[in-house]
Amino acid sequence: MTMPQTVFALVDCNNFFVSCERVFDPALEGRPIVVLSNNDGCIISRSNEAKALGIRMGEPVFKIRDLLKQHRVRVFSPNFSLYSDMSERVMKTLEQFSIRPEVYSVDEAFLDLSEIDACVLTTYGRDIQETVHQWTGIPVSVGIAETKTLAKIAVELAKKSPKTHGVLNLTGSPYRALALQRTALKDIWGVGPRLVKRLEHEGIHNAEELCQKEDGWLLKRFSVMLVRTVYELRGISCLGSVTRDPHQKSIIYSRSFGTPVETFEAMREAVSAYTARAAEKMRHQRLSVRTLNVYIATSKFHPWEPPYANAAMMHLPVASDNTSELLFYAQRGLSRIYQAGYRYKKARITLLDLVPTHQIQQGLFDTADRTKSSRLMAALDRMNRDFGAGTVHYASEGFEKAWRMRQESRSRRYTTSWDELIILQCD
DNA sequence: TCTGGGGTCCTAGGACCC
């Protein structure tokens, strides 16, 4: 029995965060720009002009300040509400081309094109590219192939070679072997730095050579995961859906502090604020949590300071989506791990064991009035949504927030905040 | 002075049971 041939397209937004900034300020076109991580720490998105200057992904900003200045690179603090809104617009547009695009990340989606006539696939890809650009202003590249792993390779090659104009169809292509030959190990989806090292040690240096290896040999030395990747490279689709279904398994809220935290009170504020943010995210997805993890740490970059990191795992008797309840456990967890005398740089709240709120198992001795508390939470979320984040918050989150992260040059939230709409002048 | 944040999956090893 032969399986029907699968075909996937990977649609990948070019330099996504940078492209979002450009949509609302066309003067940025052709200029080097970068977007920074939270706390204005590292580079997380670069325009082609910035890449050409040798600015690397993940580069700490303080190391390249002179370079940025010298070339008059426009620098943006991240504006995630803008980016996620733009992302939704792109994904919505893709629904024109496939019943249910699999949203893989903020800037990537897979489309199942198995039903599309093989002779029109490349044209179809171009159509996707043009429509997304026209409807959202975001430039995308499209890679088409028999498996998701090959589609990834196709899209990377499409970005690199100008001849393709951003669309490359590898299905049934005589160039596939050549494409694999030109793909370094580190550029294969699922192969990270550790595997690269081990594979190179075995004398394998590109995707094509990896494909030639026998299954048994791979299995003996590596894992089933790598075997799966190799099958994909050979054109046999064996990855399931990449979307987060049926619901997310964990929610993290993690931030570095703008200035180090050195007192229990300040840390308690930060942990409370982070817990409240994580709880908001969770309620937005109609989930409740059974296990909560509190983590605090000093900087890992200051070897001259005494290091400390610890985490506390807290189990709730009954799954909850109530911020007050979560705050109680978070604070209790914190007092278990907090040690005085350190300069803390980061805190993190992880919510694990998430369950849909509508199917919570009530505890035998649980007397809390769940309906009442969920109405309170809904009211709180609504106020913060309609009147701006932080309109109403818990006192334990604090008011001074000296630990709050730095954000010096964020663009306006053009699409999600009434106060920050774009203004046109017509003279 | 300044070094991000949010996820998933797999595996090894310990605890415990029969």
Add this chain to the structure above:
DNA sequence: TCTGGGGTCCTAGGACCC
């Protein structure tokens, strides 16, 4: 005195991804 071995469940940590 003999010091087995299989199964399951849980967790921490590794590896990878964007």
